[in-house]
Ligand SMILES: C[C@@]1(CC(=O)O)C2=NC(=C\c3[nH]c(c(CCC(=O)O)c3CC(=O)O)Cc3[nH]c(c(CC(=O)O)c3CCC(=O)O)/C=C3\N/C(=C\2)[C@@H](CCC(=O)O)[C@]3(C)CC(=O)O)/[C@H]1CCC(=O)O
């Protein structure tokens with residue numbers, strides 16, 4: 001059964017990452033744009049974590065106490081038994097857990113993600129093929145308008161005004177759909193002009 005893609009507000013949330021190597025760092029970088037407080041616990045922690053303001057490092061071995069105050073957990077050590085223990089502890093505390101590369105121990109998966117301003121595209125193959133998820137993400141990125149971030153910023157600014165001017169929901173929906181197409185087309189035209197120069 002495929003997993004449901006739930007877009008969760010992680011700002012003000014605390015995420016524990018157990019493990020401080022390359023894979024833990026990759027997970028931290030994937031989470032960072034979504035604004036959570038990140039806590040990394042491991043005896044050996046990659047120095048790149050020190051450059052990340054949202055990260056608090058605990059240089060020590062994991063213990064169940066580390067779960068206190070957490071909203072979500074990622075197990076990314078190189079020790080399968082420890083990762084399984086983290087998953088079991090998280091279950092006990094009813095915390096959602098991801099164990100890297102171990103779908104059977106996961107309560108949630110990471111998707112293959114594109115983030116551009118307010119846009120998030122996440123591709124999941126439900127673990128069938130992470131390589132295919134990566135390839136599909138690349139292809140999707142190619143068909144996105146180059147300035148999608150700006151288009152969304154314009155639509156976000158216009159939306160309250162349109163809501164005020166068009167109290168009728170159906171009419172408002174038509175106007176917003178029409179405006180969206182025009183804004184995205186205008187971006188495409190500007191892009192062409194920039195390329196000609
Ligand atoms: C999103 C991303 C991680 C991220 O970016 O954070 C991610 N895997 C990525 C890459 C990737 N992972 C692997 C390869 C090698 C090629 C291949 O195996 O296909 C590549 C490709 C590469 O590196 O080129 C190996 C691998 N991964 C899992 C297994 C276990 C198994 O298959 O049983 C194995 C085999 C280990 C072994 O061989 O022993 C399992 C999972 N990997 C997932 C996510 C979840 C399901 C995602 C989905 O729905 O498809 C899930 C279920 C759990 C999780 O980890 O969350 C990133 C997306 C691509 C991107 O955007 O770069």
Ligand SMILES: NC(=O)c1ccc[n+]([C@@H]2O[C@H](COP(=O)([O-])OP(=O)(O)OC[C@H]3O[C@@H](n4cnc5c(N)ncnc54)[C@H](O)[C@@H]3O)[C@@H](O)[C@H]2O)c1
Nearest residue numbers: 019020021022023024041042043044045061062076077078
């Ligand atoms: N590096 C890759 O490209 C890659 C790719 C796919 C899967 N993986 C898998 O992901 C896992 C992590 O890979 P990595 O490259 O980040 O490993 P790594 O060896 O760089 O890091 C392992 C981390 O686990 C920590 N750790 C060990 N015992 C601990 C304990 N008791 N408490 C807390 N932390 C502890 C270590 O301190 C270290 O920070 C491995 O199982 C690996 O097989 C790695």
